[in-house]
Amino acid sequence: MYKEIFLIITGVISLFEVTAGEVLYKYVDPMIGSEGPGRVFIGPSCPFGMTKPGPDCGSGSNSGYLPLKYAVTGFSQTHVSGTGGGPKYGNIQLMPFTGDLSEKDQLSFREDEQVSLGYYGVLLDKHGIKVEITASERVAFYQFTYDTNDSMALKIDAGFFLGEKEKQNAREAQQFVGSEITVVSDTEVAGYSRIRGGWNNGDAYTVYFYARTSQPISHFSTWKGETLFPGKSEQFDSGEKTGVLLAFGNSETHELQVKVGISFISSLKAKENIFKEIPHWQFKDSLKQIRSRWEQLLSRIEVDSEASEDKKKMFYTALYHTMLMPVDRTGENPRWISDLPYYDDFYAIWDTFRTSNPLITLIAPSREVAIVNALLNIYTHDGFMPDARSGNSNGRTQGGSNAEVLICDAYVKGLKGIDYKLALEAMLVDATVPPGGKEEKEGRGGLTDYNRIGYVSSDFVRAGNRTLDYAYDDFCIAMVAKGMGQEELYQTFLQKSDNWKNLWRDDYEHLGAKGFILPRDSQGNWLDEIDYGSSKKHKYHFTYTPLTREYPWYVCHWCGFFYEATSWEYSFSVPHQVPALIEKCGGPEAFRARLDTFFEKGIYNVTNEPSFLTPCLYHWIGRPDLSSQRICQIVGDNYNTSRSGLPGNDDSGAMSSWLAFHMMGLYPNAGQPYYLLNVPMFCKTILHHENGTTFSIVAENLSSENCYIQSATLNGEAFNQAWISHALILAGGELRFQMGPESSNWGASLFPPTTR
Amino acid sequence: MKRNFIFISLPLFFIIVFSSVDAHPAIGVETTFNYTLFLHGQQRRLNITIKNGRGALVLEWESSPYQGSFCLSNKAVQYADRMYFKQPTPFTQIQTAENETLFCFISQNAYAVLKEKSHFKYNETVYREIEEVDREFLLQKNQSLPVLHVIDEIDDSEMWILADPLFPLVCEMRHNPRGVDFKLNAITYKNPTD
Numbered sequence: 001m002y003k004e005i006f007l008i009i010t011g012v013i014s015l016f017e018v019t020a021g022e023v024l025y026k027y028v029d030p031m032i033g034s035e036g037p038g039r040v041f042i043g044p045s046c047p048f049g050m051t052k053p054g055p056d057c058g059s060g061s062n063s064g065y066l067p068l069k070y071a072v073t074g075f076s077q078t079h080v081s082g083t084g085g086g087p088k089y090g091n092i093q094l095m096p097f098t099g100d101l102s103e104k105d106q107l108s109f110r111e112d113e114q115v116s117l118g119y120y121g122v123l124l125d126k127h128g129i130k131v132e133i134t135a136s137e138r139v140a141f142y143q144f145t146y147d148t149n150d151s152m153a154l155k156i157d158a159g160f161f162l163g164e165k166e167k168q169n170a171r172e173a174q175q176f177v178g179s180e181i182t183v184v185s186d187t188e189v190a191g192y193s194r195i196r197g198g199w200n201n202g203d204a205y206t207v208y209f210y211a212r213t214s215q216p217i218s219h220f221s222t223w224k225g226e227t228l229f230p231g232k233s234e235q236f237d238s239g240e241k242t243g244v245l246l247a248f249g250n251s252e253t254h255e256l257q258v259k260v261g262i263s264f265i266s267s268l269k270a271k272e273n274i275f276k277e278i279p280h281w282q283f284k285d286s287l288k289q290i291r292s293r294w295e296q297l298l299s300r301i302e303v304d305s306e307a308s309e310d311k312k313k314m315f316y317t318a319l320y321h322t323m324l325m326p327v328d329r330t331g332e333n334p335r336w337i338s339d340l341p342y343y344d345d346f347y348a349i350w351d352t353f354r355t356s357n358p359l360i361t362l363i364a365p366s367r368e369v370a371i372v373n374a375l376l377n378i379y380t381h382d383g384f385m386p387d388a389r390s391g392n393s394n395g396r397t398q399g400g401s402n403a404e405v406l407i408c409d410a411y412v413k414g415l416k417g418i419d420y421k422l423a424l425e426a427m428l429v430d431a432t433v434p435p436g437g438k439e440e441k442e443g444r445g446g447l448t449d450y451n452r453i454g455y456v457s458s459d460f461v462r463a464g465n466r467t468l469d470y471a472y473d474d475f476c477i478a479m480v481a482k483g484m485g486q487e488e489l490y491q492t493f494l495q496k497s498d499n500w501k502n503l504w505r506d507d508y509e510h511l512g513a514k515g516f517i518l519p520r521d522s523q524g525n526w527l528d529e530i531d532y533g534s535s536k537k538h539k540y541h542f543t544y545t546p547l548t549r550e551y552p553w554y555v556c557h558w559c560g561f562f563y564e565a566t567s568w569e570y571s572f573s574v575p576h577q578v579p580a581l582i583e584k585c586g587g588p589e590a591f592r593a594r595l596d597t598f599f600e601k602g603i604y605n606v607t608n609e610p611s612f613l614t615p616c617l618y619h620w621i622g623r624p625d626l627s628s629q630r631i632c633q634i635v636g637d638n639y640n641t642s643r644s645g646l647p648g649n650d651d652s653g654a655m656s657s658w659l660a661f662h663m664m665g666l667y668p669n670a671g672q673p674y675y676l677l678n679v680p681m682f683c684k685t686i687l688h689h690e691n692g693t694t695f696s697i698v699a700e701n702l703s704s705e706n707c708y709i710q711s712a713t714l715n716g717e718a719f720n721q722a723w724i725s726h727a728l729i730l731a732g733g734e735l736r737f738q739m740g741p742e743s744s745n746w747g748a749s750l751f752p753p754t755t756r
Numbered sequence: 757m758k759r760n761f762i763f764i765s766l767p768l769f770f771i772i773v774f775s776s777v778d779a780h781p782a783i784g785v786e787t788t789f790n791y792t793l794f795l796h797g798q799q800r801r802l803n804i805t806i807k808n809g810r811g812a813l814v815l816e817w818e819s820s821p822y823q824g825s826f827c828l829s830n831k832a833v834q835y836a837d838r839m840y841f842k843q844p845t846p847f848t849q850i851q852t853a854e855n856e857t858l859f860c861f862i863s864q865n866a867y868a869v870l871k872e873k874s875h876f877k878y879n880e881t882v883y884r885e886i887e888e889v890d891r892e893f894l895l896q897k898n899q900s901l902p903v904l905h906v907i908d909e910i911d912d913s914e915m916w917i918l919a920d921p922l923f924p925l926v927c928e929m930r931h932n933p934r935g936v937d938f939k940l941n942a943i944t945y946k947n948p949t950d
Contacts, residue, residue: 171797171798532934532935533933533934533935534911534933534935535910535911535933535934536910536911536933537910537911538879538880538881538910538933540841540933540934542842542843550843551796552795552796552797552798552800553795553843553936554843554935555796555935556795556796556797556798557796557797557798559796
């Protein structure tokens, strides 16, 4: 007990030393990954915050943001971060301007953009207005500074949203449903925006707002459709876009502050959110508060103070990106009342289960508990846990029912406060109840095949990754069932976790490798030629090989055998049975050659998640040094501090969390209670756990030459394995690597555990 | 027929240099065709550029971030009776068969037959000409091209074919039973001063 007290005290003191010294939030650069494929959200946001106010440069960008050469339309209150496909949200747009109230379009170019954690600032060229934004959980706080000679005006557009297309019901495009606006008083405006669709083809969601201004409104014009109505204070919802242009006259301060509360329940709830979260008008206080909230989280991982500025920026920005989504909407669920947490914008678990959720579990396990409980909340009322969800609608499911992995990961890592009995029930629904025509929304498509013949046949799209994902999801069910003493369920699902072998074509050779996951019809025939097209007379087919990406040329993007990857990539994706995979590939030497071919021929795809674990697979043939080499190369070639510093869509922090783990020298096998060990990129990393313990990872003599682990100790005792259990990390202590210039046998004989 | 024979027998390098039709500049080396592909609900840009080739027609394609090329024999350019419609393979040069043109044009012989008989056979399918008053195909920037409009007898797919006997480019394809429709947006010609 006293040891625990001591650990708690030292943990608290350590935390104090971190916060009393250097602040860490200054290393967060929200602009990393804002250009190129990253698509990260750049405006202010609380951790898992519901409101994310930021610039919209037209309506085409998923994050809203585009570089300075593009004009800004305005600043909306809701965004997602790092997503692909069609955009979502972009609701309730503000835009300051000067002059009369005759023009809705107030497009402006920008200069002098200043972006830091919790803050966005920019100068709008058109009227010389400085815009500054910060936020709390559910309130955006704006500060507009106008030129001294100009009148102050502001547009609030309740009809704007991202992703609008000319063509009605265009693929993955959001669609307008309705909006309403009311000038409540000379300092208050309220209303809502109701939109449906977007990437997840979701049902209509409504974003209510309540705006309070620091200066009195002198006059205004509301609009409905294309018509302006001077002095008319209300525009009811008749299925047309509405908004208001507000004039504030001249003020001595030339400064206008606006607080915009957001709610998914009602405008009055949005108003209440303002009173609760930002009852004052001190912009700097709000900024200080959001930074303090982030600092508490970021300081849970402390890295070597001598590390380069760039490394710290990459690391802490990666942590930051990991904790932008999903968003906490507890108390903001318009569809049911529950005591359980409610989270939205799982975007998507297919992307985040491998690294983002395990990283949240390390940094903030209580938050991960809330996230898992939110999944159970959704299951209880919607009938299925989501694999993706936004705008209060499940969808879309890209592959497996990966909530199983989150639950299993929580279970094996000992997270308390989750009803695992309910969780197992929810997992079993995924595994046994077909989603009945809603396969892209939730559940397991092709489940009838999978449960009848042991794999998803070519009768169903995405048969390849679905089969592999379901096999791993079933392994996760087996582990939870085992832990809960459900022996029969454990045996059933353990057996099902072998199902990946039913799509393993043993004798297929390609580029010197033998054995691949390949298409098979429901009769058991392997398919080298796949039919496509719709001719009344002619038969068209294409040849399927392990490198084929048949979409969108032959079939639609969601209709291939594998989703967003090739057989070469996915044939490595058996995280629960790597030794069996190695055997299938012909043994350790053949597996090493296969991995080498994969990386050296450029088949590895750094831009997407399916190959996340693959660089670490050398661990299972006793060559963790090769894993570290690959990872070092991948990070060096693809990640940096530039605005294009992420190699692919960040996908709610998936790319970022992959990087963060590897910079620490840890890598999770999600759903299993251990981390693989690789060469850290910091000389020292200290994890300050929620339970008060501290775990340090030290790399002695680490340098560009000394990049191989020679030996390791854990709490002073020799540690000869290249993996470590979650329990040991949580118990606190020190893992110390001795680094050197030559490859060694360290970690070569004790392979990562295989749980059965 | 004799007139068609004269056209068909021209060596390939003459075709590359001298292909021209009233109302549009010469198609030749470094001419780039900018297409939009319509693929199962998605769109992709595809640029195809005519490159020099020794005794063959080399077409480089680019659809960011990928690129590659096709190589067609003289015989294919002159006499092919089907289109190569496989998905382009990045960073690879594909040699089409002797009876295949790339999907964006038909052979000179096929065009000659179409002009003479108002129908032709390609892809094991008969395409019949649709008589129209307006035989112009509009590109971006209001550039127009003279075309022949055909429809197939099996699946009702349609093509608008540039009225150029030496380079009968397919400007648009619709209702392709393979699911790959495409439309020409622009042609960029080599600067004559280069």
